[in-house]
Amino acid sequence: MKTKLIYSILLLITFAFTNISLPESDFEKAMLKAKKNLKTAMDNYDESEIIKSRGQFERILQLKEKTWLVNYYIALADYGLAMSAMSKQDNDKLKKYTESGIAVINKSIDEYPDFADSYVLLESFNFNRWQYEQDKMQDIISASQSADAEAKRLEPDNPRYILVTGISQFYTPEAFGGGIKTAMPTLQKSVDLFKTRKEKSDLYPDWGNDLAMGYLALCYINRNDDGDMVKAKELIDEASKLEPDSKFISNYVNGELKKAGSK
Amino acid sequence: MKILFFLITIFFLPAVIFSQDQDSISKNIITLISGNVIGENDKPLNGANLVIEGTIDGATTDEKGYYEFETEESGKKILIITLIDYADKKIPVDIYPGNNILLNIKMTKQEVKTEEILVTASSFTSGNNTAVTLTPLEIVRIPGADADLYRAITTFPGSNQVNEGSRITVRGGNPDEVLTIIDQASLYQPFIFDETFNTSSYSTINPWSLKGINFTSGGFSAKYGNILSAVLDLQSYDMPQGTGMFAWLGLANASLSGVYLSENKKLGGTFTAGKLFLDPFFAVNGKHSEYSPIPQSNQIGGTLSFKPGITSNIKAYAFYSDDDVGIRSSSPSYDGFYRAKSKNYFANMKGMFAPSSSSLLNTGVSFSLYDKNTSYGILGTDEKYVYSKGRTDFTQQINNKISINTGAEYEYNEYKINGKVPFYSYDLALDAPSIALDTSSSTGRIGGFIESEIRISDDIFVIPGVRSDFHTLSQKISTDPRISFGYMISNFHSLRGAFGLYHQYPNLSNYSRTIANDLDAESALHYILGYEYNRENKIIFRVEGYYKDYSNLVLLDTNTFLYKSNGEGSVKGVDVFFKTKISNKFTGWISYAYSDSKRKQYGAQILAPANYDITHNLSVVGSYNLTDRIVFGLSYKLSTGKPYTPVIGGEFIKLQKLYKPIYGEVNSARFPTYNRLDMNAQYIFSLFGKFAVAVLAFNNIFNQNNIFDYTYNFDYSQQIPIYTNNRRTIYVGMGLQL
Known part of the structure; x- marks a missing residue:
């Protein structure tokens, strides 16, 4: 009997060791692959690739692990698709992906309410709603403000939270409390926070650094004192090194710099 | 040996297992x-x-x-x-x-849970049938609608405004044949002001507080009882999505509203408070009547929602409004101020619970009190209308093709009137003979219904149902079988139809002029058939024909001066609707309605045009987004004038020393053609870092002198038009998120 017991314990230890020694679980491997694909697709504004990577995450849900995080990425893919629709002024698709994204990110929040990034995404989705349902302005504003407050409460120094605030200020006219002057310190703060940011896990979201640098570069290009093209160029170069595939940096921000330089 | 076996097992088993695994993979x-x-x-x-x-x-x-x-x-x-x-x-x-x-x-499309307002002339909806819609934003943006839900609805075919106010009539019926329901509760007075003396009524319902609205102008479901013509079914939001406040200041009104959601999202509330003040509005636009006092109104209301669990919700809704107006009015027998004051209280509590994933139970109780004071010359009355109601609805999805809805309700209604009314309707002088009134009456109504939604195939569905009601005062029972169907001919084309019996018990005040409360429920048989072309909600064309056969209408017996239930009538007509969305910039619709409504009801002893029989009615509405922030709107209405009973002469009454009017045939004359053009513009911007919206509206741009009514000189030899007070006006207002 004693022999059988020792035998069983050692057998279990051996199996346990065998499993622990695996570098990544199927879930982690699938997540990292899908996350990489989504990032590439979003960097390239490639709608069909975003749809594909959204599908990858949907399939990962079948593994029933960290479904709140998987849902976060599905919502992030929806956000990418919504932004693509917005750039094409396709309000039907914008509504479709925004509403899907809000439903999915709320599912994620219901499961794990302490993840600040989820609220950052929820707030961003609510900004989209202005494009197609201004009639629900009270609803939109209160939903945005609640998401903002929750993100701030959970992680006031989350660089993506600061980034979304900075972008909002960037697009708000100066006369109404926004503008480049207001946005610059916010975006600079986001850039600084990204420098020291270490995500808890490789599975966690890490997007936004290029956007923060890009928008800050846009501030330097467009500010009233004829801009600081040198500083803008430095930021673009730094962002390009960090995110070589970012079309936002290589095409849009760089294009703006060239336009400003040719004036 | 055992130890050897053990060691071999320990060191080699994983390898064996691993190699087996690899082997199985390769296999x-x-x-x-x-x-x-x-x-x-x-x-x-x-x-x-x-x-x-x-x-x-x-x-x-x-x-x-x-x-x-x-x-x-x-x-x-x-x-x-x-x-x-x-x-x-x-x-x-x-x-x-x-x-x-x-x-x-x-794959099949998911049933769309639209938050848009569905305006359908049929009693059914489906995922493919969400086309003819009106969003809260459209309500706010329809020029001339003054952000009023009811006025917006009248830009769709089949319904008309009463005297340019918010009360509506549908397909030639009377305004009290349109029932408003909010969260299961019947709302009988969702208005401020009374149109009787040239003061337009306004709705007290904030369209932005609604998550769903369904307006059916005929052929509606068996769940709606005791109503003859149309139902406006409203659902307020169950739970706000956040916390915030919004303030509005305009040339004629100010309001403050707010929403609250607790951190655990289980408790929420909303409130709104508003005040109407017309001095600045009149200062800018001028006055077309003499007022004492100037129209004024206060409103306050709110909701409280509690979500005990994922599948349950409890919601309380309460509202109060008052209004006061005195308007100078001249009649052959009296010249003075018509004064109307009212107070309106409404409260409702509703609970929702889903016993299973395929069933839903809704239950609610409501109470309303409408207190109205009216005075003009010798006329001076205080009327009180009390309604309270309890209702339970249960829905069970049997499978993906069949669901059953059933429910029951009890409604209590009380009417009180005291004061005095003129003995002769044409003599309103302060010293004229009068009748003192101090009466009250009450009744109850018990109703129940059952209906089934059956999807026969992907293209065909039918909704058969039946309801029955018992009126305690008259001891009369009514039973209404109803059926509606839909058939998708092809992707963009569909046919819909409805047929059924509808009953409505007469207004409680009518029973005082009967023997032993012997009045039947007024009844109407609805026949409706419609066709719709809907190209992905970008182009919608709908045409619908209808016929209603009325019986048991309240009719005055000229021998006994008592009411009986032997009136009759009919209405037939065609509604045409075309809506298009040309890009994200432009949305617009055109609606046309033809109607021929005749009734033998109340004083009309022969079939005569109904009081609200509008033969032709055309509405054109357009909205253009100049930028994301600036929107222009235009609205035009053209319709046949309303019927009225002309006075064809006067007879001098020596005893009273005044003339008595001699009336012509009931509703044998019509007002001139009505037309009006309205425009507005909205600008959305940011103020102090907060969302803000500014509105500029021009109503009745061409200053059309539409007729409100006619009055007469002392001997009725001269007809004098009374023009509507809604002449050309400008309105500005601004809202700010706080």
Whole structure:
């Protein structure tokens, strides 16, 4: 009997060791692959690739692990698709992906309410709603403000939270409390926070650094004192090194710099 | 030996297991699963996700709807297919290793839970039938509608404003034949002001507080009882989505509203408070009547929601409003101020509970009190209307083709009047003979219904139902069988129809002029058939024909001066509607209604045009987004003048020393053609870092002198038009998020 017991314990230890020694679980491997694909697709504004990577995450849900995080990425893919629709002024698709994204990110929040990034995404989705349902302005504003407050409460120094605030200020006219002057310190703060940011896990979201640098570069290009093209160029170069595939940096921000330089 | 076996096992078992695993992998045969995913009309669907349940084996369809993926799974498996806006699908598959599978899949659109206002002339809706809609934003933006839900509805065919106010009439019926329901409770006075003396009424319902509105102008479901013509069914938001406040200041009104949501999202509330003040409005636009006092109103209300669990919700709604107006009015027998004051209280509590994933129970109680004071010359009355109601509805989805709805309600109604009314309706002088009144009456109504929604196929559904009501005062029972159907002819074309019996018990005040309360419920038989073309909600064309046959209408017996239930009538007509969305910039619609409504009711002893029989009615509404922030709107209305009974002369009454009017045939004359053009503009911007919206509205741009009514000189030899007070006006207002 004693022999059988020792035998069983050692057998279990051996199996346990065998499993622990695996570098990544199927879930982690699938997540990292899908996350990489989504990032590439979003960097390239490639709608069909975003749809594909959204599908990858949907399939990962079948593994029933960290479904709140998987849902976060599905919502992030929806956000990418919504932004693509917005750039094409396709309000039907914008509504479709925004509403899907809000439903999915709320599912994620219901499961794990302490993840600040989820609220950052929820707030961003609510900004989209202005494009197609201004009639629900009270609803939109209160939903945005609640998401903002929750993100701030959970992680006031989350660089993506600061980034979304900075972008909002960037697009708000100066006369109404926004503008480049207001946005610059916010975006600079986001850039600084990204420098020291270490995500808890490789599975966690890490997007936004290029956007923060890009928008800050846009501030330097467009500010009233004829801009600081040198500083803008430095930021673009730094962002390009960090995110070589970012079309936002290589095409849009760089294009703006060239336009400003040719004036 | 045992130890040796043990050691061998310990050191080699993992290797054996591992090698077995590798062996099995190498032996596993890959199976290719491929095919196409299509939607309605065999359109390929891009982005559909396929996955074998419990694995990550799957794929996403491309632009051509094609998918393929490899799997090492074998045996009986479930393939799950998902796509945004489409119902999830699960298909069992038998995987024989190596035998590739070709599987084409058809997806069906998910039932759209629209938050838009659905304006349908039929008693049914479906996912494909959400086309003829009116969003809260459109309500706010329709020029001339003054952000009023009811006025906005009148830009659709089949309904008309009463004297340019918010009360509506439908297909030639009386205004009290339109029932407003909010969260199951009947709302009998959702208005401030009374149109009787040239003061337009306004709705007290904030369109932005509504999550769903369904307006049916005929052929409605058996769940709606004791109503003859139309139902406006409103649902307020169950739970706010956040916390915030909004303030509005305009030339004629100010309001403050707010929403609150607790951190755990289980408790929420909303409030709104508003005040109407017309001095600045009159200072800018001028006055067309003499007022004492100037129209004024206060409103306050709110909701409180509690969500004890995921599948339950309790909501309380309360509202108060008052209004006061004195308007100079001249009649042959009296010249003075018509004064009307009213107070309106309403409270409702509703509970919702889902006993299972396929059933829903709604139950609620409500109370309302409407207190109205009216005075003009010798006329001076105080009327009180009390309504209270308890209602329970239960819905059970039997399967994906059949669901059953059933419910029961009890409604109590009380009417009190005291004061005095003129003995002769034409003599309103302060010293004229009068009758003192101090009466009250009450009744109860018990009703129940059952109906089933049956989807016979993907293209055909029917909703048969029946309801029955018992009126305690008259001891009369009414039973109403109803049926409606829909048939999708093809992707863009559909046919719809409804047929059924509808009853409404007469207004409580009518029973005082009967013997033993012997009045039947007024009844109408509805026949409706419509066709709709809907091209992805971008182009919508609808035409609908209807016929209603009325019986048991309240009719005055000229011998006894008592009311009886032997009136009759009919209405026939055609509604045409065209709505288009040309790009994201422009939305507009045109609606036309033809109606021929005749009734033998109240004083009309022969079939005569009904009081609200508008033969032709045309509305054109357009909205253009100049930028994301600036929107222009235009609205035009043209309609046949309303019928009225002309006075054809006067007879001098020596005793009273005044003339008595001699009336012509009932409703034998009509007002001139009505027309009005309104415009507005909205600008959305940011102020102090907060959202703000500014509105500029021009009503009745061409300053059309539409007729409100006619009065007469002392001997009725001269007809004098009274023009509506809604002449050309300008309104500005601004709202700010706090």
